[in-house]
Amino acid sequence: MRQPxxxxxxxxxxxxxxxxxxxxxxxxxxxxYEAVAVGTALDGMKQLRERRFDITITDFRLPDLSGxxxxxxxxGDASLCPTRILITAYRTPQLVAEAISLGVAEVLPKPFxxxxxxxxxxxxxxxxxxxxxxxV
Numbered sequence: 001m002r003q004p005x006x007x008x009x010x011x012x013x014x015x016x017x018x019x020x021x022x023x024x025x026x027x028x029x030x031x032x033y034e035a036v037a038v039g040t041a042l043d044g045m046k047q048l049r050e051r052r053f054d055i056t057i058t059d060f061r062l063p064d065l066s067g068x069x070x071x072x073x074x075x076g077d078a079s080l081c082p083t084r085i086l087i088t089a090y091r092t093p094q095l096v097a098e099a100i101s102l103g104v105a106e107v108l109p110k111p112f113x114x115x116x117x118x119x120x121x122x123x124x125x126x127x128x129x130x131x132x133x134x135x136v
Contacts, residue, residue: 009125010052012081013037014044014070015059020110024057027114033121041065045073048080055121056081060088060095068095071102083124087112 015021021037028035060067089110105124
């Protein structure tokens with residue numbers, strides 16, 4: 001496993017399935033990201049208030065809140081995680097539209113490959129960097 005560097009991109013994973021959360025964490029760490037995994041939206045909010053994350057990967061179905069409700073809470077505080085990815089086995093056009101309205105960069109349908117996940121992260125970071133660069 002690579003040691004995170006001071007300029008590592010920090011990723012918060014919010015997924016109540018330990019096998020999914022652990023797999024995502026492993027994939028990300030093997031690719032140079034610093035990752036933290038939690039199983040509930042409440043724990044995710046706690047993490048976001050304790051440290052800075054660049055990306056949040058959130059499952060749509062969580063035991064305490066829906067992934068969308070979690071994202072609504074993040075939207076209520078502009079200082080919290082700027083880039084969001086939603087993962088779900090229940091992808092519908094309505095869900096995608098609502099997620100995008102909440103600032104989600106990508107809605108990944110489960111199951112997805114490691115390369116799809118890494119591609120979504122790179123695209124989201126690139127889009128965020130481009131939009132920040134265009135603001136004067």
